[in-house]
Amino acid sequence: MRKGEINMIIRRELLCAKVKEKLDLGRILLYEPYKNILVKFKELRIDINAKDFDPVAKVYDGLLSVPSEIREYYEALLGVTSYYHHSQGGRGKYLEKKIASSFETCSLDIELSKLPFWLEQPSLHKKKGIFTQQGLSSDEKKILRTIEWDWIGDRDVNTDVGSVIQDKKTIVLVELKNRVDTGGVAGRREIWTSEKFGIFVEYLKSNKKLFRKNDKKFSLAELLKSFGIENLEIYIGILFDKGDNPATVKSDKVNGFYSSSKQGFEYLQNLIKQNSKIKIIGKDSENLQIKLGLTYSNLKVKIGALYGNDITLKLFRKSFPVSDLLLLRYDDIWLSQLITIDERAVLLKHKNNYTLTFLDLLKRDKELRIKYDTVISSECGEPELKEIVKYLFDKYIAIFEDKLLPDGEEKTRYLADVIQVLCAAEA
Numbered sequence: 544m545r546k547g548e549i550n551m552i553i554r555r556e557l558l559c560a561k562v563k564e565k566l567d568l569g570r571i572l573l574y575e576p577y578k579n580i581l582v583k584f585k586e587l588r589i590d591i592n593a594k595d596f597d598p599v600a601k602v603y604d605g606l607l608s609v610p611s612e613i614r615e616y617y618e619a620l621l622g623v624t625s626y627y628h629h630s631q632g633g634r635g636k637y638l639e640k641k642i643a644s645s646f647e648t649c650s651l652d653i654e655l656s657k658l659p660f661w662l663e664q665p666s667l668h669k670k671k672g673i674f675t676q677q678g679l680s681s682d683e684k685k686i687l688r689t690i691e692w693d694w695i696g697d698r699d700v701n702t703d704v705g706s707v708i709q710d711k712k713t714i715v716l717v718e719l720k721n722r723v724d725t726g727g728v729a730g731r732r733e734i735w736t737s738e739k740f741g742i743f744v745e746y747l748k749s750n751k752k753l754f755r756k757n758d759k760k761f762s763l764a765e766l767l768k769s770f771g772i773e774n775l776e777i778y779i780g781i782l783f784d785k786g787d788n789p790a791t792v793k794s795d796k797v798n799g800f801y802s803s804s805k806q807g808f809e810y811l812q813n814l815i816k817q818n819s820k821i822k823i824i825g826k827d828s829e830n831l832q833i834k835l836g837l838t839y840s841n842l843k844v845k846i847g848a849l850y851g852n853d854i855t856l857k858l859f860r861k862s863f864p865v866s867d868l869l870l871l872r873y874d875d876i877w878l879s880q881l882i883t884i885d886e887r888a889v890l891l892k893h894k895n896n897y898t899l900t901f902l903d904l905l906k907r908d909k910e911l912r913i914k915y916d917t918v919i920s921s922e923c924g925e926p927e928l929k930e931i932v933k934y935l936f937d938k939y940i941a942i943f944e945d946k947l948l949p950d951g952e953e954k955t956r957y958l959a960d961v962i963q964v965l966c967a968a969e970a
Contacts, residue, residue: 549933552959554925558873559967561922568644570871572637572673577875580630581968584883587623588898591890594622619887627880638782639703639719640673641868646706646859653705653716655742655763656694659754660687662770665707695760696753700742702777706858713774714767715857717849720781723790723799731800734779735807740846743777744811748818750839764840776845779804780854782865789851789865792830804831804848811846879964885949886961896947897961904939911935915962919970923963932959 558570559578566574586593596618601607609617636651643651648665651672661668667683676684702716718734720726726734734740743763746753752760767775784794795801808831815821815835825834832847855863889896905912914931921927932955935943948954 548936548955549929551953551956552925552929552932553956554923554928555874555878555960555963556872557875557878557923557963557967558871559875560919560963560970562970568673569641572640572644573871573873576630577873578968580627581875581879581964583626583630584623584879585898585965585968587626587883588886588890588896589902591894594626594887596621615891616884616888618891619884623880623884623887627876636703638721638868642704642719642855642858643669643673645855645863648709649704649706649858651704652701653703654699654701655746655753656696656699658763659692659756659766660690661705662707662772691756693755694753695755696746696751698742700739702739704858707772708860711774711860712772713776714772715776715778717778717780717854717858719854720779722783722785723781723795723801724785725781726800728800728803731779731803732807732810735804736810739779740777740807740811741814743846744814744821747835747837747844748815748821750820750837764837764842767842768840773841774843774845776857778845778847778849778854778857780849780857782851782854782868787866787869791850792848795850808833808848875967878960879967882960882964885952889947889949893947897943897958898965900942900947901935901958901961901965904935904942915966918962919966922970923966928959928963931962 558566558574559581561570561574563571563574596604596606604621606614606618606621639651643649650661650665650669653661657668664686667679667686670683671679671687676687679687703719705714705716707714718739720731746763750762750764752762754761754766761769763775767773781790781795781799784790785798788794790799792801795804808828812823812826812833815823815833820838822836822838823833824836826832827847830848832845835844835846837844849857852862852864855865886896886898890899905915911931911934914927914934918924918927918931935958936955943954943958945954948957
């Protein structure tokens with residue numbers, strides 16, 4: 544094998560090739576859903592029957608009319624991408640989980656009815672939010688089942704993330720939107736009115752009893768006082784503009800739904816003015832923020848909008864660029880998806896491909912199995928990857944037939960990518 548050919552190999556940055564036990568929480572949030580996808584993609588590369596289309600789908604999707612020279616590629620493209628777009632696990636609430644994992648007392652899915660549980664068991668609440676109830680131990684599930692607090696309110700309300708700032712005696716709740724153009728006109732306005740903020744304001748206006756422990760009942764303000772909380776902050780947080788840049792009021796005005804937030808902000812002010820128990824003690828109309836005081840409690844309340852880096856500043860009380868939430872950039876998904884499309888197209892056409900060829904050789908060659916294990920143990924290290932590809936080319940070059948190589952691909956680099964994607968699925 545010529546030196547120039549081996550230098551064509553590119554070592555990919557694959558999260559699922561790494562040792563899971565050594566990953567931090569932020570990466571584990573991606574690892575699990577990525578791994579599930581990669582395992583399914585492997586099945587699509589090696590099993591011709593892993594995906595089929597019923598007669599109606601064949602007509603609707605054009606499989607019966609596509610030109611014969613690209614039929615297998617088109618069928619592979621449909622099969623692989625349709626699976627990927629239906630595999631929602633892990634994508635939902637990823638950013639919320641990433642934010643919650645970045646600060647010890649930050650949690651997600653804060654239900655008003657479960658506020659006492661969050662304040663009493665912040666670590667358990669956070670663990671349940673990130674890993675769901677399935678990730679809890681039997682003892683932890685028992686704590687959930689036997690919580691002492693009753694909810695006696697009417698309408699419950701939840702927010703995406705929340706943080707308890709103990710030294711500031713403050714709770715911060717944030718309903719997140721990924722981009723300025725997320726949610727639509729009605730969705731943005733409803734956060735301020737009947738669906739989110741309006742519910743909190745109604746409970747604060749009435750001082751209605753919402754919680755009960757044993758025989759004692761608590762309103763929202765009374766509950767927070769009992770836990771030593773003096774400040775309640777509730778926000779809508781808009782993370783990014785239409786690109787990957789932190790959102791701003793300006794970008795929301797130009798490309799988002801700022802006007803809908805403005806309408807909701809005005810609605811909220813009118814709602815507050817209708818009651819003598821709650822009053823506005825500060826207002827920033829441009830940035831859509833108000834400060835409220837209660838006549839019956841020392842609790843101070845802030846409600847408003849946050850943009851970009853101000854979200855994490857409020858949640859963590861320290862600087863944390865929201866762009867850092869997007870720094871975990873790995874090659875697992877795009878590479879495995881493209882390799883799987885190519886490999887499945889070849890499988891449909893020739894009943895064989897480089898993945899099957901490599902797996903068959905693994906059964907027959909002990910030395911190859913040792914080298915493959917070394918590649919996995921090295922987390923697809925470049926020297927180990929080059930060594931196994933060189934071994935395959937020196938000993939089995941004829942088996943990796945040119946007809947199995949997708950058009951336009953360089954054999955050395957393509958085989959290295961096939962091996963890396965397989966490693967990521969099997970590591």
